[in-house]
Amino acid sequence: MTTINTVGVIGAGQMGSGIAQVMATAGNTVILVDMAQAQLDKAKAGIEKSLAKFVAKEKITAEQQQAALGNLTFATSNDALKEADLVVEAIVENEGVKVGLFKELDNLLKPGAILASNTSSISITRLAAATKRPEQVIGMHFMNPVPLMTLVEIIRGAQTSDATYTAIDALTKALNKTPVVANDYPGFISNRVLMPMINEAIYTVYEGVGTPEAVDTVMKLGMNHPMGPLTLADFIGLDTCLAILNVLHDGFGDPKYRPCPLLKQYVDAGWHGKKAGRGFYTYD
Numbered sequence: 001m002t003t004i005n006t007v008g009v010i011g012a013g014q015m016g017s018g019i020a021q022v023m024a025t026a027g028n029t030v031i032l033v034d035m036a037q038a039q040l041d042k043a044k045a046g047i048e049k050s051l052a053k054f055v056a057k058e059k060i061t062a063e064q065q066q067a068a069l070g071n072l073t074f075a076t077s078n079d080a081l082k083e084a085d086l087v088v089e090a091i092v093e094n095e096g097v098k099v100g101l102f103k104e105l106d107n108l109l110k111p112g113a114i115l116a117s118n119t120s121s122i123s124i125t126r127l128a129a130a131t132k133r134p135e136q137v138i139g140m141h142f143m144n145p146v147p148l149m150t151l152v153e154i155i156r157g158a159q160t161s162d163a164t165y166t167a168i169d170a171l172t173k174a175l176n177k178t179p180v181v182a183n184d185y186p187g188f189i190s191n192r193v194l195m196p197m198i199n200e201a202i203y204t205v206y207e208g209v210g211t212p213e214a215v216d217t218v219m220k221l222g223m224n225h226p227m228g229p230l231t232l233a234d235f236i237g238l239d240t241c242l243a244i245l246n247v248l249h250d251g252f253g254d255p256k257y258r259p260c261p262l263l264k265q266y267v268d269a270g271w272h273g274k275k276a277g278r279g280f281y282t283y284d
Contacts, residue, residue, distance in 0.1 A: 002112055002136075002167040005029060008081035009088050010101065012036075012043035012074075014275075015118055016090035018146025021047045024071035025060065025147075026175045031084065033075045040074045047072065050147055078108060086171070088140055090118040093243040098122060099130045106131035114164055116140040120240070121191050121247040124157035124184045134159035138168050141188060142177075144236065152177045157184050186251030191244050199245055199260055201229040205280070206262040212280040230280040234273035238280075242267050 005028060009020045012034035020032040020043070034040050051068055054060045060068075073080075081087055087109065089101055098117060105115055115137045117127055128137035139155025152172045156165055165181075172179040182188040187195060201215050210218070216228020233241050242264065248257035266272075266279065273279035 002085060002114055002163065004085045004114070004167060004171050006031070006084045007086045007088065008033060008078075008084035009090060010034070010078065010081075011090035011092075011118075012039045013090065015142060015144060015146060016088075017043040017046050018050075018144070019088055019090055019118065019142055020072060021050060021068070021147055022175050022177070025051070025064065025068040027067070028071060029073075030071055031073050031075055031080050033078055033080060035076055037076055040076065044072075044074060054147070078104060081105070082108060082110070084109060084113055086114045086116060086168075088116045088118055093120060093122065093240050095122045095126065098127055102127050102130050102137070106133060112136075114138065114167060116168065118142055121187045121244040123186070123251075124155045125159065128157045128159050135161035136164050138164050139182075139184070139188070140168060140172070141182075141190065143190075150176070150178050151190075152179050153182050153188055153190055154179045155182050155184055155188050187244060187248045192248065195241065195244050195248060196256065198229045198233045198241055199257070199263070202233070202260040202263050202280075205230070206260050234279035234281055234283075237273050237275060238263060239267050239272045 007023045007028045008031045009016050010033045012032055016032065020030050024030040032043060051065045055062055055065050087105055089098060091097060091101060102115060115131065117124060117139050118141060119139060120141055124137060124139040128134035131137060137157055138160050141153035141155060143149035143151045154168055154172065169179050204210055204215050205212055212230045216230050219225045219228045242259055245257055245259040270276060271278045274283050277283050
């Protein structure tokens with residue numbers, strides 16, 4: 001079984017930063033890569049703030065906090081990942097961009113290294129087919145916010161080997177996460193169930209059945225959801241929700257996955273949710 005000690009994470013956004021944090025807290029040497037130095041600086045500050053909160057809540061000790069920070073390095077070039085045992089990509093939810101990255105990493109990384117994608121919907125089988133190591137490609141779909149959410153959806157592509165799966169399953173448990181295996185079909189388990197619900201909530205607003213506040217309140221108080229679907233959509237990013245629904249719609253050819261026109265309009269307007277300051281709600 002592949003021994004995983006050094007982990008590369010590509011993409012220093014919310015997901016990539018969270019993945020880097022939990023990997024480093026678990027004792028792995030972590031290299032967080034992003035082409036933008038400003039994004040790396042923001043990620044570093046965010047990780048420091050998050051770890052400080054864990055210390056304040058007595059979830060980890062000050063020693064563990066310092067050890068985690070000591071395990072982290074930051075880089076603006078993928079060349080820093082040459083000795084990584086595992087690389088997890090957490091970049092934009094776009095298949096063409098991910099395929100290009102996987103081809104680059106395949107040529108860069110040592111032969112035994114595992115390539116993982118944090119994709120929430122894109123085919124692991126197709127990403128793997130772009131490499132010369134398809135048996136060493138797997139999906140690790142973390143939930144947001146990564147440091148708090150315990151689920152990791154592990155997606156086996158058609159070519160993923162048992163050895164790769166075993167290594168990633170063991171790593172996930174070492175992170176104090178719960179792995180759940182999904183086979184490689186559009187949206188996997190999580191988003192195949194979640195996105196039609198979010199889409200239907202958007203249709204409910206689009207058709208004038210209720211306001212966003214009304215829809216979210218019904219789902220929170222009536223269905224005991226901790227967060228309403230439209231608040232959750234804003235948190236995920238409306239652009240990401242649209243990308244996932246397009247993958248589901250294209251992958252299955254079923255009209256039940258057709259994205260609501262209101263969702264498309266909001267994305268066209270740049271109202272991508274919390275990160276943009278506006279989605280179904282406005283944010284400071």
